[in-house]
Structure formats: C-alpha cells, structure tokens
Amino acid sequence: xxxxxxxxxxxxxxxxxxxxxxxxxxxxxxxxxxxxxxxxxxxxxxxxxxxxxxxxxxxxxxxxxxxxxxxxxxxxxxxxxxxxxxxxxxxxxxxxxxxxxxxxxxxxxxxxxxxxxxxxxxxxxxxxxxxxxxxxxxxxxxxxxxxxxxxxxxxxxxxxxxxxxxxxxxxxxxxxxxxxxxxxxxxxxxxxxxxxxxxxxxxxxxxxxxxxxxxxxxxxxxxxxxxxxxxxxxxxxxxxxxxxxxxxxxxxxxxxxx
Ligand code: S5P
Numbered sequence: 001x002x003x004x005x006x007x008x009x010x011x012x013x014x015x016x017x018x019x020x021x022x023x024x025x026x027x028x029x030x031x032x033x034x035x036x037x038x039x040x041x042x043x044x045x046x047x048x049x050x051x052x053x054x055x056x057x058x059x060x061x062x063x064x065x066x067x068x069x070x071x072x073x074x075x076x077x078x079x080x081x082x083x084x085x086x087x088x089x090x091x092x093x094x095x096x097x098x099x100x101x102x103x104x105x106x107x108x109x110x111x112x113x114x115x116x117x118x119x120x121x122x123x124x125x126x127x128x129x130x131x132x133x134x135x136x137x138x139x140x141x142x143x144x145x146x147x148x149x150x151x152x153x154x155x156x157x158x159x160x161x162x163x164x165x166x167x168x169x170x171x172x173x174x175x176x177x178x179x180x181x182x183x184x185x186x187x188x189x190x191x192x193x194x195x196x197x198x199x200x201x202x203x204x205x206x207x208x209x210x211x212x213x214x215x216x217x218x219x220x221x222x223x224x225x226x227x228x229x230x231x232x233x234x235x236x237x238x239x240x241x242x243x244x245x246x247x248x249x250x251x252x253x254x255x256x257x258x
Contacts, residue, residue, distance in 0.1 A: 005257060006193045008228075014194040019119050019144030020178025023088055023196060027058045027229075030086055033222070033257065034250040035059035035198060036242075037092070037233030041066050043074045049237055050078060054085030056246040059198070061090045061231060064111045075116030082118070090198075091117035094148060098126055099133030106137035119144040121181055124166045131169065135176045143176075150182040152201025154212040170195065183216075184225035200231035204249070209234070218249055222256035229253075 012024035027033055036053045038060055040046050046067060050060050060082070064070055082089050091113045095102045102122070107114045114137050122130050124147050134145055149166040151158050167186055170177040179196030180186055187195055203215040221227045230253045232246075239245040 006190070011193045011196075014190070015178055015196075016174040016194065017144045017176055017178035018142060019088065020194075020196060022118075023058065023178075026086060026088065030058060031254060032056060032058045032250050033229045033253050034246065035061050035090065035229050035231045036236050036246060037061045037063075037200065037231050038237065039063055039066060039233050040237060041068055043067055043069050043071070046074065047077050047081065049242060050081045051085075052243040053236065053246040054081055054087060056243070056250045057085075057087050058229065059088050059090050061092050061233075062117070063092055064113065065093075070111060072112065072115075075112065079116050088118040089116065090146075091120045093120050093122075095120065095122040095130060095134060096125055097130070099129035099136075102130055102133040103137045106134055114138045114143065118142070119146065119178075121146040121148055123148050124162075124169050128169060128172065131173045131177060135173075138176075144178045145173075145176050146179045146181055146196075146198065147177055148182075149180040149186050150184070152183060152199075152214050154208075154214055179228075181231075182227065183221075185227055196229065197227040198229040198231055199225070199227040200233075202230040202232050202249075203235040204252075205235075218252040219256045222253050 008024045009028040012021045015021050034057050036057050038046055038049050078089055147166045147170050149163045182197050183199055185197050199221045201215050202221055206215040218230050221230050232249050236242050236245050
C-alpha cells in the first residue's frame with residue numbers, strides 16, 4: 001500500500017524551528033525536494049553551480065572547507081543567490097566537538113558559517129552540549145540544526161541504538177533541531193511529521209565510488225524509505241549539464257512523493 005503522506009505545508013505548522021518551517025513552506029511552494037551537494041573546490045565554480053541549479057532545488061548543501069579561495073564575499077554571494085532562486089543554504093560541517101569548541105567553529109574562523117548558512121548539522125556523539133553550543137553560536141531565531149542519525153557509507157558505526165539516541169536528542173531540542181540526515185524516515189507518525197529527513201547517497205546509476213559511498217535511486221529513497229529530500233552531489237555536478245540533470249533528479253524525487 002502507498003504511504004499516506006502529510007503535505008509539506010501542513011508539516012510546516014508542526015515544526016517548531018523557524019528554518020524548518022521555512023524549508024517545508026518553500027518545498028510546498030516551489031514543488032521541489034531536491035538538495036544539490038555542491039562539492040566543488042573554487043568559489044566561482046560554487047557560485048556558478050548554485051546559479052545553474054538554483055531554480056530546481058530547495059536546499060544547496062556546501063562544504064565550505066573544500067573551497068580553496070573562500071572569502072566572506074562567497075558567503076554573501078551565496079545568500080544573494082538563495083534569495084534570487086528561493087533556496088536555503090545548508091553547510092554540511094558535521095560538527096562533532098564539545099559545546100564550547102563548536103561555538104567558535106560555527107561563528108568564527110575563516111568561514112564564519114553562522115553568518116551565511118541557514119542551517120548546519122552535527123554528530124550527536126558528544127552529547128547535548130553540542131546542540132547547546134551550536135544554538136548559542138547561531139541564535140535560534142534564524143538558524144537550525146540537523147543531527148546525523150544514519151550515514152550512507154559502508155561500515156559506518158551509526159547502529160540502530162545510536163540512531164534511537166539521536167532521535168531522542170532531537171526531541172529534547174525541537175526549538176533548534178528540525179530534522180535528520182538519515183537513510184530513511186527515522187520517526188513515524190505525526191510526531192515524525194514535525195521533522196525533515198534528508199538522504200545522501202543518491203544517484204541514478206548505483207555503482208559506488210571505490211571509497212565506501214553507497215547509492216540508492218531517488219525513487220527508492222523517497223517512495224520506499226519515506227525520506228523527504230534527496231541529496232545529490234556527483235550525479236549532478238559531474239554531469240555534462242548540471243541544470244538539466246538537476247531537473248531530471250528533481251522530477252523523479254517529486255513524483256516519488258505521489
Ligand atoms: O551519510 C552521509 C552524510 C552526508 S551529509 N553521506 C554523505 O555522502 N553525505 C554527504 O553527501 C557527503 O559529504 C557529500 O557531500 C554528499 C554526497 O555526495 P555524492 O557525490 O556521493 O552524491
């Protein structure tokens with residue numbers, strides 16, 4: 001039997017974090033559940049890619065620390081493109097340190113992540129202090145956080161017990177934590193409708209990369225595993241025409257919701 005899905009506009013009303021509300025609303029308005037992982041290593045290439053795929057996506061995912069010529073202007077320009085095309089910026093920093101350290105890592109350094117990213121993510125490993133630290137760095141008003149509840153890579157150590165502990169941590173911080181990086185929906189029912197599930201390891205051709213990445217199709221991730229958003233990197237940015245390829249992934253992922 002087909003899953004009965006709560007529409008994204010209704011889930012916006014259940015979510016307690018402003019960025020989560022904005023994300024659900026934008027997905028409903030723009031009709032896209034595609035996130036592009038913009039893993040390119042030069043600022044101009046990053047901005048060009050964001051401009052090209054911008055019309056197709058709900059979220060642009062960045063790894064600012066792989067960009068060799070990152071400046072404050074890169075963050076400013078990304079925000080300009082986010083407004084132009086109506087998408088949110090997700091810095092995939094995967095914080096994993098004690099609260100006091102992540103405050104500095106998120107707000108300071110060369111990248112000043114909190115000044116341009118709408119949301120970021122963290123491993124739950126250090127305990128609740130990491131969430132409290134990132135909340136301090138960002139301010140709850142216009143930032144949000146995802147927890148890594150599951151990973152796509154072969155042999156990862158995030159087992160069922162760990163995933164459950166992540167879920168419990170998220171439930172303790174619904175003002176700030178609005179979802180998960182996971183391979184499937186990790187909270188069922190209406191309680192789970194208040195959170196967003198974003199899934200990486202998505203590609204139309206499914207052979208791995210020789211470094212442990214494991215791929216599923218957009219349809220498998222959305223229709224079978226009941227996730228909300230597909231995260232696609234190399235499948236799009238390494239293709240001959242990223243804008244056209246993004247449109248193909250977008251359609252498959254959105255059609256899989258029906
Ligand atoms: O479990 C994970 C979590 C993340 S955020 N597995 C992942 O691959 N990612 C990220 O998703 C990874 O850092 C990369 O930016 C993207 C997948 O890229 P692709 O080229 O394999 O599609």
